[in-house]
Amino acid sequence: MIQYLWLVPLLPLLGAVANAIAGPRAPRPVHTAIGVGAPGLSMLLSLGILWQYGTGMAPSPFEQVVYPWTVGELAIDVAFLLDPLSAVMLFVVTFVGFWIHLYSTGYMAHEDGYQRYFVYLNLFMFAMLLLVLGNNFLVMFVGWEGVGLCSYLLIGYYYDQKVPPRAGRKAFVVNRIGDFAFLIGMFALFSTFGTLNYQEIFSSIAANPAAVTGEYALGLSMAAFVALCFFIGATGKSAQIPLYVWLPDAMAGPTPVSALIHAATMVTAGVYMVVRSNVIFQLAPGISLLVAAVGAATALMAATIGLAQNDIKKVLAYSTVSQLGYMFLAAGLGAYTAAVFHLGTHAFFKALLFLGSGSVIHAMGGEQDMRKMGGLKKQMPTTYRTFFIASLAIAGIPPLAGFFSKDEILAAAANNGHWILWFVGLATAGLTAFYMFRAVFMTFHGDFRGTQEQEDHLHESPPSMTVPLIVLAVGAVTAGWVGISKVLTFGRDFNWLHHWLEPVIATVGGGGHLGEGGHEAAGHGGEAAHHLSMGVEWALILLAIAIAVTGILLARSMFAKRALEGEERLIAALGPAHRAFANKYWVDEAYDRFIIRPLAALSRGFWKVVDGFIIDGLLHLTSAVAEILGDLGRFSTTGNVRNYVLYFFLGIVVLLGWIIL
Amino acid sequence: MIETAIFLLFALLAVASALVVVLHRNPVYSTLSLVVTLISLAVLFVLLGAPFIAALQILIYTGAIVVLFLFVVMLLNIGREEISQQRGLVQKALAGIGALIFLGIVASSLWGLYGTTQVGPLTEDFVSLQALATLLFGEYLLTFELVGLLLLVAVIAATVLAGRLSKASQVSVPEEGLPGPAGGPGPTYTEHPDQVTPPEGVR
């Protein structure tokens, strides 16, 4: 079955094309059958392939060349690679993707653009699968751009409103900035190695690390330069500082889109890219530390913003940014397994949270402001329970998924002596618990604060929506059990994921700051080396749990009964800081003022002066010259034959002179 | 000696009368002056050993063509040309200069080519009419016939163009004229000297 790997991305593509051809006026069941069937088949096929791969019945890594493409010196194949890392991604993308597609049939049931939605969503699946399955950076980049395109298309789904198209454009443009850096990195790699194939590049580096540690550009070594470029690309796609600003705006798209693209899959592409290139990052310790620092800062910053938001989707958006920060923190510290682990668990509980919020919004008839909600647990029990489970997971409460992955990240920080980063992670965990349960209690507990009309409309969602919620909830609970850290098991090794990913994390000697830890981290396949004693580690774990529980209880005391009063107390307690949080630290405004306006002015200048005056001017000049010449020339048509004969004669004289003389 | 004198005399006469043709105000005088030019040229033809051509020149050119010119001049009662106006100055200047340049080019090249060519004395064969006739009706018979045809065509054309417009030969234009946009009659042939009014729509 594994030889049909190429079919996995192709099926969604065919689905998109088929739905596009079927046209918007085909009967709805047709759209549903194609739109859900294609990713469904893809998922089943993937599960089969993964079972084959996982039980060792297939070679590892498994490469499949679909189309060898050579242009001159450039040899880039359209080829797929199934190795432990891409296998994990494949599972996450196809599994979560399918359930979200199913959910969409219920959520989008009343939409006119139903067909369009599924075309774009299937197209997205295709692009995302290309991204994770490619065996070289170019195929990854094609998928990278493709998901960016689909993100734009889907954010701007409600194109007749004012905000969504703008948000879509913002997402695309900000992404583009990151993509530019990504491209530069690829160019650097290609110019040095002559190929973009993962295996070739990484083995080349591993064999001769010195080749990439010499000075290359901007005072950085080659590895550092590429790592930096790649990381900037990742900040764009995975919404880190400074390119995260598009993600909250992207909530203008339909909620399942937010769930799939802006929580579970697309935004994790940056993390995947960094982990895939871990060889390069390990040889660039300075940049890796930068990655970790930016990740941590982003995590904290986003969490603070999240607790001052009233739109339920915005809370989740900033939460996503924050959790992605965790993943980059892990990757920067060399704990690549932890990053992937958190990526997987986050996919489950964040998708679940978004779908749950979609259920709520659906029941509220489109209302997204939590201040107008309340007491929904009575009418929407399934939604409530799954949402609650997901919130527990994200807060890091054992034995749910988030606890294990988050713990491993914090442990990586602590074990490498990065106490500041550890503290930031811990504080963020506390904030996460707090703002998530603020949302839970405000939405589901207490009394209903909306209009009577809305109250009458409240209902639990149909099975097409609740079943995916339940499935994902199961995942949110169990997904963490694949990577139980050795500490928790008192030295016994139950960390399956860590072993699974071992082949992908290279063993390279690293120098500099991250040297010791990095080397050790690498040697252990990316799991944080454990320098601290078991006792200290347990203390830290318990501390983290305590902080999380404190956050939950604090939220409950403030918001479970009379939420609006609790909100006022929160605002009062935080004082001026709350204003900063609520206004997102005015980052968008700053960008607008210092970057966008000057650029726009420059563009306008170019348009008016260079294009309007100079280029158009040249054209006008040409036509003006023709016009003037014509204007003057017409005087020669006097209508008087004698003049014409004169012209004739003068011409003859000239000719005669020419010939004779 | 004699020859040179004759040549110079009649050459000068030709040039002088040519100038009169070109420069005189009164067209009648111009026409008569042309006669003088033609006769001078005829003499020169004789000097060059082409008596027959000379005879033809006088008979046909002066005898028929110039008479025709005079006839038309008298018929149409063409008066003196007005004193030249400023407007045509550029035209005149350019024409004069052009002609001078032309003369310069041609003269210099001719002189360069033939300045020192000598010709032998006139032979009986060259001057003979019989030789000319043999050539004309022998080698150039076809051309001769075609020229006859040309003359026929010219006669017909002249008759048609200048003939009085009889009712029968008019193109079927009703007496009321074409229905122009203004509903008025079409162009008529007897009216204000300076313009023909075309149908209103035409500009």
Place this chain on the structure above:
Amino acid sequence: MEMVPVSWYLLLAALLFAIGTAGALTRRNGITIFLSIELMLNSVNLTLVAYSRMLNDQTGQVLVFFVLAVAAAEAAVGLALFIAIYRHRRTIDLNRMNLLRW
């Protein structure tokens, strides 16, 4: 007895031609223009006869014959045209014939 060099005849013809051209281009009266054209034709005749003498070939004279005939035809037709125009416009001042003016 010395002869007149043939080239003199050619030069004379050129001169006459130039005069005729200047006249054709300069005058306003249609008849005068026509006369100038006839002058040009005659200068050509002179040239032809001179060449005929120079080359000792009577073909030149034959050509003159034809030129004469053509000149006659042309004069006839041209004058007929003049008459026709005069009937329309009561003038043969060429400056007035400018319907094709810009």
